[in-house]
Amino acid sequence: MTMMSDPIPATSRQGWFSRGEAWLDSKGKGAWIAAMVLGFVFFWPIGLALLFYMIWSKRMFGKSCTRTSWKQNRMTMSSSTGNSAFDAYRAETLRRLEEEQTNFEAFLERLREAKDKAEFDQFMDERARKPHGDDESA
DSSP: OOOOOOOSOHHHHSOHHHHHHHHHHHHOHHHHHHHHHHHHHHOHHHHHHHHHHHHHTTTTTSSHHHHHHHHHHHHHHTSOOSOHHHHHHHHHHHHHHHHHHHHHHHHHHHHHHHHHHHHHHHHHHHHHHSOGGGGOOO
16 A cells, blocks of 8 residues: 655646746845836737736735735744744844834834825915915906
8 A cells, every 4th residue: 555645845836827926026026027127128918918917916016025925934934943042032033123114114104194294284385375366256
């Protein structure tokens, strides 16, 4: 009686498209843009197809590439190495980096809000300086 084992690794079971997509995701949005540009240079329908795929999958305007790769890396790094001191150091470093990322994203949001408020205040000041006689029609 022979045991049925899976001699084919998981990565080779994935199609070439899935492997290519995962590879580009691990490199980030810049790799997707470079692939699209190269597609346009060598054969424009390939570049166009990549552009449509990037828009459809929300890779063009979203943060999906970096977020996905960060989550995948985080999950693969969650396994123990057997060295408790290193595992503790790694866990603390990852926690600190996540906290810094959250703080930085909050800072960027406050910066955007301040810029929006300044632009709105400038608009309201310009509007207040205009003569009000122009609003009436004859």
